[in-house]
Amino acid sequence: MxxxxxxxxxxxxxxxxxxxxxxxxxxxxxxxxxxxxxxxxxxxxxxxxxxxxxxxxxxxxxxxxxxxxxxxxxxxxxxxxxxxxxxxxxxxxxxxxxxxxxxxxxxxxxxxxxxxxxxxxxxxxxxxxxxFGKLDSREVLRFVEGYIVRKGYTITKTDLSYLVSKSSYNSKNIEMTLYDLKNELDKMLSLSVGEVVNKALIDESLTENTDSNIFNFLNALTNKDTEGALKEYRNLHLLNEPVQKILFMFIRQVRILISYIELKGSMYKDVEIMNEIGIKQYEYGKIAKVAHNFKVDFLYDFYKRLLIVDESLKTSSVMEDVLLETLIVEFTKK
The missing domain is CATH 3.40.50.300 (P-loop containing nucleotide triphosphate hydrolases)
Incomplete structure (x- = not known):
């Protein structure tokens, strides 16, 4: 239903x-x-x-x-x-x-x-x-428009389409939820000096769609491309992407790799693995191509380290960039 x-x-x-x-x-x-x-x-x-x-x-x-x-x-x-x-x-x-x-x-x-x-x-x-699955293109347009109107703002159909395209919600590579999108909308509306959401406001809030940068970062990680991963991490940092969000995507990627390797080793079929992990064909194909780069024991140990780092970032003022770059280098070592 x-x-x-x-x-x-x-x-x-x-x-x-x-x-x-x-x-x-x-x-x-x-x-x-x-x-x-x-x-x-x-x-x-x-x-x-x-x-x-x-x-x-x-x-x-x-x-x-x-x-x-x-x-x-x-x-x-x-x-x-x-x-x-x-x-x-x-x-x-x-x-x-x-x-x-x-x-x-x-x-x-x-x-x-x-x-x-x-x-x-x-x-x-x-x-x-x-x-309650991910909204399709038309549904997310209705969601965004309805949210903006309920907050007391107006937006044209053209700018509405532009706003949704600038977000990462419809991305095949980014796990963005409606809660994430809602937070982006709240941030954008907080910058408004009037009651109209226009292209200028959208560009001010969503300076660049980070879709391709996140994808390139994760792709470089799993391909053990140290230089590429560090470059894309710094690009994301320049776009003011929160370190916590980047780390979340890192953790998710490692978790998916572990699940894929374990399930594949247990002779699960491809469609069963996709359903069990909760990923689509496009992302599954990417994971299947790079899984051979990693041993499952290494991934389990690294996953535990990432969770510890995630907790430390929430509770202390550690040097985030140095810590993340060190993890990137260690993960991509050949």
């Missing part, structure tokens, strides 16, 4: 929300909460549970409790992956019998649930698996 269908129907029973766009999931959670729970009755009829701390018995008991001064009781279960690992075979039978007064939503905001297992298949078979 596409997420937009939720806004056109009356809900009851159990659903699974999953996908890469956490902003869309969060919007749907807010919409359902406000639509079905009267103001002031949230304490009695609205509940959020953490999946790793929730037992099947507790959830069943809560779902069977009638709402108070409301037609519905709404329950959200976060971190569904952790919860799904401990459910019994009879849990599906319970879900089939949930009363119409109850809306139970499992949230896979990290998009980590194994879609080959029975928990996901239960929802898929009943068409109650709701995907």
């Amino acid at each position: 596409k997420y937009r269908e939720l806004y056109k129907m009356e809900l009851s029973g159990a659903y699974l929300f999953y996908g890469s766009e956490k902003l869309l999931i969060d919007n749907a959670v807010e919409y359902i909460s406000k639509k079905y729970i009267p103001k002031g009755m949230e304490t009695f009829n609205l509940a959020f549970f953490e999946g790793k701390a929730l037992t099947e018995e507790k959830l069943i008991a809560f779902c069977e409790t009638l709402p108070i001064m409301s037609d519905k009781r709404v329950i959200f279960v976060k971190d569904v992956t952790a919860f799904s690992e401990n459910v019994t075979k009879d849990f599906g039978s319970f879900l089939d019998k949930i009363g119409d007064f109850c809306i139970l939503v499992f949230l896979d905001s990290e998009n980590s649930l194994n879609k080959t297992k029975s928990f996901y298949k239960y929802f898929s078979k009943r068409k109650r698996n709701v995907e």
Whole structure:
């Protein structure tokens, strides 16, 4: 089921929300909460549970409790992956019998649930698996225009298209979410001196699309091109790309390499690996060509180092450039 269908129907029973766009999931959670729970009755009829701390018995008991001064009781279960690992075979039978007064939503905001297992298949078979995936070109135009208008600004269709093209949202090489795009829009609007978003404001905020620079940086890393990787890192730095974001892309690339090598070694098919990692054909092809450059033990050790560095950048004033350049050199050593 596409997420937009939720806004056109009356809900009851159990659903699974999953996908890469956490902003869309969060919007749907807010919409359902406000639509079905009267103001002031949230304490009695609205509940959020953490999946790793929730037992099947507790959830069943809560779902069977009638709402108070409301037609519905709404329950959200976060971190569904952790919860799904401990459910019994009879849990599906319970879900089939949930009363119409109850809306139970499992949230896979990290998009980590194994879609080959029975928990996901239960929802898929009943068409109650709701995907919140990346927006297509027309949808992202509507999203950006709507956001700008709600903030009290105007923009022409021409400048709207230009703005979206200057962002990295539609990039094949950059994992940019709507939350990232929203942050870029907020930064741009904060620079406005009027109520119109025009090309000059867009250029002032988004000085250059960093798509090609990020791609070139990651490509140089995985090809063990030390000089090229350092050059592209410095280009990104000149474009004021945050070190934290560059490091995030570095960490993601190493994680994907590890997953590819492990799954390929376990005889997974290409399409199964893409689905498991969550990448498209274009990026998969790039990873497949360079994976032979690395041993999995090295990648695991380096991944741990990157996570430590990531934490240190958040908590201390270390010399970011020196640290990142040192990691780049070590990763690309032949």
